[in-house]
Each structure stands twice: as C-alpha cells, then as structure tokens.
Amino acid sequence: MSITTKDLALLAGVSQSTVSRSLNDSPLISQSTKDRILKIAGEQGFEFNASARSLITNRSNTIGIIYPNDFMDYSSNLYFSTFHGQLQKSLEKENMDLIVAFANNRFSDASNIKKLIIGKKVDGLLIACTTLSSDTKLFLKSSRIPYVFLHHYPDDPDFEGVDKVYTDHLRGGYLATEHLLKRGHRKIATITTEEYEGQEYKLRTEGYRTAHHFYDREIDESLIIREGGCYFQSGYDGVMNHREIFRKATALFAQNDMVALGAREAFMELSIRIPQDIALVGFDDIELSTYFKPRLTTVHQPLEQMTQLACRHLLDRINSGKSGITKDVKLQPTLVIRESCGS
Amino acid sequence: MSITTKDLALLAGVSQSTVSRSLNDSPLISQSTKDRILKIAGEQGFEFNASARSLITNRSNTIGIIYPNDFMDYSSNLYFSTFHGQLQKSLEKENMDLIVAFANNRFSDASNIKKLIIGKKVDGLLIACTTLSSDTKLFLKSSRIPYVFLHHYPDDPDFEGVDKVYTDHLRGGYLATEHLLKRGHRKIATITTEEYEGQEYKLRTEGYRTAHHFYDREIDESLIIREGGCYFQSGYDGVMNHREIFRKATALFAQNDMVALGAREAFMELSIRIPQDIALVGFDDIELSTYFKPRLTTVHQPLEQMTQLACRHLLDRINSGKSGITKDVKLQPTLVIRESCGS
DNA sequence: CGAGACTATGCATACGGTTGCATTTCTTTA
DNA sequence: TAAAGAAATGCAACCGTATGCATAGTCTCG
Numbered sequence: 172m173s174i175t176t177k178d179l180a181l182l183a184g185v186s187q188s189t190v191s192r193s194l195n196d197s198p199l200i201s202q203s204t205k206d207r208i209l210k211i212a213g214e215q216g217f218e219f220n221a222s223a224r225s226l227i228t229n230r231s232n233t234i235g236i237i238y239p240n241d242f243m244d245y246s247s248n249l250y251f252s253t254f255h256g257q258l259q260k261s262l263e264k265e266n267m268d269l270i271v272a273f274a275n276n277r278f279s280d281a282s283n284i285k286k287l288i289i290g291k292k293v294d295g296l297l298i299a300c301t302t303l304s305s306d307t308k309l310f311l312k313s314s315r316i317p318y319v320f321l322h323h324y325p326d327d328p329d330f331e332g333v334d335k336v337y338t339d340h341l342r343g344g345y346l347a348t349e350h351l352l353k354r355g356h357r358k359i360a361t362i363t364t365e366e367y368e369g370q371e372y373k374l375r376t377e378g379y380r381t382a383h384h385f386y387d388r389e390i391d392e393s394l395i396i397r398e399g400g401c402y403f404q405s406g407y408d409g410v411m412n413h414r415e416i417f418r419k420a421t422a423l424f425a426q427n428d429m430v431a432l433g434a435r436e437a438f439m440e441l442s443i444r445i446p447q448d449i450a451l452v453g454f455d456d457i458e459l460s461t462y463f464k465p466r467l468t469t470v471h472q473p474l475e476q477m478t479q480l481a482c483r484h485l486l487d488r489i490n491s492g493k494s495g496i497t498k499d500v501k502l503q504p505t506l507v508i509r510e511s512c513g514s
Numbered sequence: 515m516s517i518t519t520k521d522l523a524l525l526a527g528v529s530q531s532t533v534s535r536s537l538n539d540s541p542l543i544s545q546s547t548k549d550r551i552l553k554i555a556g557e558q559g560f561e562f563n564a565s566a567r568s569l570i571t572n573r574s575n576t577i578g579i580i581y582p583n584d585f586m587d588y589s590s591n592l593y594f595s596t597f598h599g600q601l602q603k604s605l606e607k608e609n610m611d612l613i614v615a616f617a618n619n620r621f622s623d624a625s626n627i628k629k630l631i632i633g634k635k636v637d638g639l640l641i642a643c644t645t646l647s648s649d650t651k652l653f654l655k656s657s658r659i660p661y662v663f664l665h666h667y668p669d670d671p672d673f674e675g676v677d678k679v680y681t682d683h684l685r686g687g688y689l690a691t692e693h694l695l696k697r698g699h700r701k702i703a704t705i706t707t708e709e710y711e712g713q714e715y716k717l718r719t720e721g722y723r724t725a726h727h728f729y730d731r732e733i734d735e736s737l738i739i740r741e742g743g744c745y746f747q748s749g750y751d752g753v754m755n756h757r758e759i760f761r762k763a764t765a766l767f768a769q770n771d772m773v774a775l776g777a778r779e780a781f782m783e784l785s786i787r788i789p790q791d792i793a794l795v796g797f798d799d800i801e802l803s804t805y806f807k808p809r810l811t812t813v814h815q816p817l818e819q820m821t822q823l824a825c826r827h828l829l830d831r832i833n834s835g836k837s838g839i840t841k842d843v844k845l846q847p848t849l850v851i852r853e854s855c856g857s
Numbered sequence: 858c859g860a861g862a863c864t865a866t867g868c869a870t871a872c873g874g875t876t877g878c879a880t881t882t883c884t885t886t887a
Numbered sequence: 888t889a890a891a892g893a894a895a896t897g898c899a900a901c902c903g904t905a906t907g908c909a910t911a912g913t914c915t916c917g
C-alpha cells in the first residue's frame with residue numbers, strides 16, 4: 172500500500188540500495204543523486220517502514236517505561252501525571268516513542284515486559300518502579316537490554332551496578348524539617364507511610380530525624396504519624412485521627428503534597444489556621460500546591476532534569492552498549508518557600 | 515542474540531514453518547507436534563520478534579493516541595490524567611501497546627503522526643484532540659488508517675462519517691443546571707471558557723441555556739463568566755474578578771471540576787459559604803472533587819466506558835477494515851449529587 | 858595513454874517471521 | 888492391496904530495509 176524504497180528507486184531510475192543510502196545520507200552517494208531522491212521521497216510522502224528497519228537494524232526507536240501495577244491509584248497523585256508528562260516531553264525531544272508497561276500484567280499470564288524486550292519492541296527500559304517480581308528481576312539481570320531506574324530504585328544488592336537517576340529524598344526530608352526547626356518550631360509532626368513499597372518515605376522520615384539530630388533536638392516519636400498511604404485521604408485522616416497531636420505540635424511535615432492538601436482540609440475543618448496555628452510543609456511541589464492559600468511551602472523535585480537525564484543515560488547505553496561506568500545520579504531537591512509556614 | 519523460530523526448529527527437529535504454525539496454533543499441525551514445540555518454546559523463553567512479524571502481517575499491535583499539543587498544560591487537570599490512565603488500562607486488556615503522539619511536534623519538522631502511520635508503527639489512531647492542522651486532517655482523510663475520535667470530535671464537515679465516542683456535553687450542562695433550577699435557584703452563574711479550542715464548553719453553556727428555556731426561566735447574560743481557561747486558576751479568578759455577580763447569584767455551575775475547586779477556594783476567601791450562600795456544581799467528576807468538603811456535586815463523564823468503547827471500535831475497524839457503518843456514540847453523563855448544593 | 862585510486866552505483870543477501878503450494882505420510886475405502 | 892483422499896510437514900517466496908562486495912565510471916599522474 173504505502174510507498175517503499177523500491178518504488179522510489181523505480182521513480183528515480185536507480186537501485187533500491189542507492190535510495191536507501193541516499194535517505195540515510197550515506198557519504199557513498201553523490202550529492203546530486205541524494206538531492207534528487209530526497210526530493211522525490213518528499214513529493215511521495217515517503218516514510219520508512221519502521222518494522223523493516225527495526226528488523227535489520229535491531230533498533231526500534233522506542234523505549235519502554237515500567238510503572239508499578241497500581242499506577243492508576245497514583246493518577247490522582249499529580250506527581251505521577253506530571254512525571255509522566257515530563258517524560259513524554261523528554262522523549263519527544265529525542266525523537267523516540269514511548270510504550271508504557273506495568274510491572275505485572277493483570278490480564279495475561281505472559282509478562283508484557285518480556286514480550287517488549289525479547290520481541291525487540293523497545294530498545295531500552297526506564298523503570299519507575301521499585302517492586303519488581305523476582306522473575307522480572309532475574310530476567311532483567313540476564314538480558315542484555317539497557318535500563319535505568321528512574322525516580323527511585325530497588326533497595327536490592329542485585330541492582331548495585333545499574334544506572335539510576337533519583338532525588339535525594341533524605342535530603343528533602345532534611346530540608347523540610349530544617350526549615351521548620353529554623354523557624355523555631357520544636358514540636359514538628361510528620362505524616363509518612365509504610366505501606367507504600369518504595370523507600371522514598373522511609374528516607375524522608377530519615378531526613379526528618381537527621382535534621383533533629385543535627386539541630387540537637389529530641390525526637391518525639393509520638394509525632395510521627397504512619398497513616399498508611401500517600402494520598403489526599405491519608406493526610407486528611409492523619410490529622411483527623413490524631414487530633415491530640417495537633418494540640419502540642421506547631422508544625423507538620425506532610426511527606427507529599429497531596430497528603431499536605433488532605434491535612435490542610437482537615438485543619439480547616441478543625442479551625443486550625445495555617446500558618447498561624449500550624450506551619451505546613453509538603454513534598455514534590457506539584458502544581459496544585461500553589462493553588463490553595465496559603466500556598467504550600469514544599470520540597471521541589473527536579474522532575475524535568477530527572478526525566479531528561481534518565482533519557483540521556485538510557486540513550487547513551489543503547490548507543491554505546493553496556494560498557495562504561497555506572498551512572499548513579501542523585502539529584503538535589505530544593506526547598507520552595509511559600510506562605511504555609513508564615514512569612 | 516535472541517532465540518528465533520529457526521532455532522526452535524533446529525531444537526525440535528522440524529522445519530521453521532512448522533514452528534511458526536505451531537506457535538500460531540494453526541489447525542494444520544498435529545496436536546502432539548504443537549505441544550512439543552510449545553514446550554520447547556516455553557523452556558527457551560521464546561518471544562516473537564515483533565518487527566519481523568509486523569513486517570509480514572502488516573500489524574504492529576500498537577495503537578497511537580493523539581493529544582493536543584498543550585496536553586502538558588492539562589496534566590494539572592486530573593480529568594486528562596485519569597482519562598489517559600483508563601485508556602492505558604483498556605488497551606492492556608486488549609493486549610495492545612500504546613504510543614502517545616502530539617498533534618504538532620514541537621521539536622522536529624516532520625509530523626510524528628505521519629511517521630507512525632506511514633511507517634506502520636501503529637495499526638490505528640485514537641484522537642483526543644479537536645484541533646488538527648489542516649495538513650494532518652488531509653492526511654488522515656486520504657490515508658487508509660482506521661481512527662476514532664475520543665472525548666470529543668472536530669466540528670468539521672470533513673469528519674462527518676468517522677467514528678467517534680464522546681460525552682453529551684450539552685446534556686451534561688443541562689443536568690447540572692436543571693439540578694440547580696429544581697432546587698429553586700433563579701440566579702445561576704456559570705464559568706465557561708471560549709479560549710479552549712474544543713467545543714465542549716460551548717456545548718455545556720448551551721445545556722445551561724436549554725435548561726433555562728425548558729424551565730421557562732429568563733437567562734441573565736451577565737451571569738455567564740468567560741474566564742478564558744479551564745483550570746483551577748480560571749475558577750478562582752472567575753469568582754474573584756466578578757464578586758458583584760455573587761451578591762445576586764445563589765448558585766454556580768463551574769464547567770469543570772478544577773474550575774469548581776478554584777471557585778471554591780475563592781469563595782472561602784470571600785467568606786461565601788458552600789452550600790449555604792452559594793450552591794456549586796462541577797463537571798467531570800474527577801477524584802479530587804470528592805476530597806474537599808462539602809463534596810462536589812458534579813456531572814460524571816463515563817470515562818471507563820468511553821475508553822473501552824473507543825478501543826473496541828478501533829480494533830473492530832482494524833480487524834474488519836474501513837467498511838461497516840459509522841459509529842457515532844454519544845455517551846450520557848450522569849449527575850452525581852453530593853453536598854455542594856445542600857442536601 | 859594506461860595503470861591505479863577513488864567515486865558512485867548496483868547486486869545479492871540477510872533480518873525473522875508468514876503463508877501458498879508441493880510433498881510426504883497416514884487413512885480410508887473399494 | 889492399491890488408489891484416492893486427508894492430514895501433517897517442508898520448501899520457498901515474500902514483507903521493506905540495510906549493507907558487504909563487485910563493478911562501472913572518472914580522475915590523476917607518471
């Protein structure tokens with residue numbers, strides 16, 4: 172149906188290989204021939220057949236992104252949507268297509284990931300998911316496919332020597348807490364989660380502790396709320412179910428912005444004013460956090476930088492093979508001070 | 515590198531075509547041979563090479579979704595993230611992969627869409643975008659690729675006979691307004707947008723008008739606020755910049771949930787209480803709208819149904835060709851009554 | 858002016874599958 | 888038991904592109 176290089180060859184009165192070489196700007200072909208063929212190709216609206224090309228070059232110009240299975244649950248967490256949007260943008264720049272796969276396919280027995288990799292549908296993998304099945308892990312380690320962990324990485328000795336790009340969550344937790352300590356707060360509550368399978372929240376809590384230690388402040392364990400989730404509702408419940416805490420606490424470090432917004436909603440219901448009665452810090456710096464007054468002070472994750480770097484590293488791996496030093500890029504978050512802690 | 519059907523043939527002591535037929539469960543092959551080969555394939559972790567397969571079958575098992583260029587701007591609009599999540603889910607069920615493309619590529623001259631289609635990287639297209647360049651439009655009409663419009667469709671005679679799946683936005687606007695009218699409101703404000711290129715908001719306003727006519731109520735044009743956007747900020751500004759309106763209006767139909775939330779924020783600042791002082795209705799029924807108290811009464815768009823149907827229709831087209839009657843599916847939205855209009 | 862070097866092009870094969878047709882093997886039936 | 892029919896398998900072409908190698912044409916230079 173569509174026009175092929177053979178058709179172009181016929182039209183130009185040359186061989187198919189000359190057409191192929193011309194379109195690929197091979198130095199073997201004279202400029203005049205190239206020009207002529209390029210012109211014809213343009214007129215005919217020619218585009219390479221991706222499959223034929225992949226078959227011979229072993230490159231699909233497509234990469235895969237692996238998300239956790241319950242990614243959908245996070246779609247209400249704007250962090251992930253923004254993340255994904257950034258990623259899509261980064262890859263558009265590189266002229267690569269993106270296919271999304273989930274850690275475990277719910278509808279078929281065969282892992283879609285394997286199919287993508289062995290079937291050569293993707294040239295490499297970005298993995299934004301820390302809980303891979305041991306089956307998948309094994310497969311990844313043994314396969315030759317380049318991959319880089321993004322956003323976070325599994326706390327697993329098996330994945331020591333692999334590329335990763337992620338945010339320094341501990342530092343983020345530290346920054347948030349330090350800010351509150353510096354502003355004179357002594358009773359700082361925090362809402363974290365232990366249900367979520369990644370390690371991010373543990374690290375953020377770790378940062379919370381480190382800041383206390385650094386500033387020589389006792390930690391009141393009763394101020395650490397483990398509400399079991401990283402959603403709006405978790406923040407709301409976290410406050411509602413622990414009202415007594417907020418009689419003594421003068422500040423709250425909510426470990427992500429959605430949780431912060433949930434907490435904020437609860438505070439409003441309880442007539443606890445932000446920032447007068449309680450200072451509030453979030454994490455992620457999603458767009459939504461600038462909407463609600465007082466605008467949320469939060470820890471910014473450099474999403475754009477993260478996705479760009481990850482893409483670059485992955486493409487480097489794809490182009491130059493598995494060799495080369497491991498890239499372990501820990502990006503530094505920054506504190507964005509707005510009004511939720513006073514001015 | 516990877517194992518091929520030829521390798522399997524060698525292992526099984528049969529010809530490559532027998533392997534191919536076995537793996538495709540062809541009736542030509544005896545059950546015993548099939549079993550044997552399937553077993554070997556399993557042991558070897560065989561997966562078809564997608565490119566080789568596509569090349570000969572002309573099917574990539576991948577479809578494309580076209581989003582507007584400024585899709586990123588909407589990522590703060592949870593409607594779109596949820597939409598995309600649903601879509602991904604629907605396609606996972608059908609064992610198809612998804613590639614996202616944007617109406618106009620910002621980084622390269624050549625349209626990515628053309629490349630995907632002519633290069634046969636996708637078998638069909640879902641189009642969730644009403645503003646296609648005339649170039650792209652022309653191309654779509656002339657190409658043989660199956661496509662279905664999703665979410666909304668261009669108001670364009672060129673696209674009369676094409677498949678579409680969308681929500682009845684007019685009816686949605688009607689339902690929202692009717693609800694308010696029935697509850698006795700006579701001065702109902704609405705925040706709409708005329709900047710957004712789709713027609714949705716025009717239709718929602720149309721529904722607002724229709725309801726008034728049906729219930730024989732005069733329309734006060736001064737109550738129609740065109741704030742120029744469909745974001746949180748638009749809702750906030752819409753209220754803030756038109757405070758005088760809300761001295762007479764007793765209800766607000768915000769034409770999407772983010773706008774409603776923005777308006778809510780403004781109302782809170784102005785100490786206008788929901789629902790006592792003003793009743794509020796939104797549109798979309800995003801998850802976020804159930805978080806904030808009073809929970810938002812809104813018009814639910816049947817997203818899951820929409821994406822599923824669109825996928826089904828597209829796959830039907832892909833499988834059975836361009837023929838067959840046009841599917842023009844207008845889904846009915848429903849009113850979800852929560853607390854933002856009183857109880 | 859002819860040999861050698863270089864440039865530009867064509868030929869043929871490979872990539873990994875699918876599939877029409879030929880061929881072999883096994884049944885069936887007269 | 889042999890011929891015919893059916894079932895199972897193999898052979899070979901093909902999908903559209905890339906590329907090593909052979910070849911034809913051009914240029915240089917002694």
